[in-house]
Amino acid sequence: MNTFSVLAKKELSQTIREFKIIWLPLVFMLIGATQPIMMYYLPSILKMLGGLDGITIDPSMTQVSGAEVMASTIDAQFNQLGTIILVVALMGVIQSEKANGMLSFILTRPVSTLSFVWSKVVSQFVFLALCLSVGFLTSYGYAALLFSTVPWGELLLSMLSYFVWLLFVVSFVVMVSTIFNGQGIIALIGIAFLFFCTVTAGLHPILAMFSPAGMSLQSVYLLSTGTFDPKIGWNLLVSVLWIGVTIGVTYFWIAKKKFQK
C-alpha cells in the first residue's frame, strides 16, 4: 500500500469521526433546495409582503426555466452560504494537525511533504465534490419538479466547471490553514478572500479573466445561456495556475518550516 492511499484513508476516517459525512451532504441538500422553492413561491411571498401599495406582477413575464433557477442557485446559494460552510468545514484541515502534533509525527515517517499535501487536497476535494453533487442534484430535482427539466449535459458540464472552482477553494483554505494558527483568522481570511474573488469576477469581464472564480461564473453562464463563454480556455488556465500557486506555497511552507524536529 502506498503512502497516498494510507493518508487518504486517514482523512476518510477523520470525516466519519467528525460526522462530516452525515451533516455536510444534508446541509448542501438544504442549500440546493432553498432557491428553487423560494423562486417558486416568490409571487405569493411578494403578495404577502407587498403592503398596502400593492405590486403588479407582470402576467406576460416569461416563465423562468429550470436552468435559470439552477444558475441562480449557484449564484445566490452555493457562492455565498455554500462558500462559508466550505471554509468553516475545511479550516481545521491542517491547523488541527499542527496543534496536536500530528503533522510533525507524520513527517518523521518516510512520507514526502508533497504526497502529504496532495493527499490532503485530493481527499478533501473528492469528499466535498460528492457533497456538492448531492446539492446540485437536489436543486436539479426541484427545478425539474417546479419549473422545467435541465438537460443532463448542461448539468454535468456546469458541475465540472464549478468543481474547478471548488478545487481552488480547497487548496486555498489548505494553504491558509498551513500558514496561520488560529481557527478564527483562517475562517476570516478564507471567507473574505473567496468572497472578494467572486465579487470582483462578477464586476467586469477583464477582472473575471484573472480571478479564480472565473470558472464558477462560467457554470452560471452555461446554465443561463446554454453555452460556455468563449473565454473558457483562458479561465481554466488561470484557475489551474492559481491552484498550482496555492499548492506550491503550502508545499514550501511545510518543507521550509521543518515541522519534523
Add this chain to the structure above:
Amino acid sequence: MQLHYGWDDFNDIDWMTIIPILLPFVLIAGLLILFALIDLYRNRHRRENVLMWTLIIIFINTIGPILYFILGRKDRRRT
C-alpha cells in the same frame, strides 16, 4: 396586508399542493437537527453548555446544527 388569521384560514390552504414540495425540505432539516441532538445527548456528560447548545440546535434554523457540529463538539477540559 392581512396579519390576523383564524382557524378557518387553516383549512383554506391547499395542503395537497404544498406538502409534496415542502415535505422533503422539512425532513432534511429535521434529520439534521435530530443528528445534532443525538450526538449532544450521547456526549452530554463531556460537553460544555449542553442546555445552550440544545436551544441553539432547535431554535436557530439550519445554522444551529451546523454551528454545533463545527464549534460545539469540543469536550470540557479534564480536571
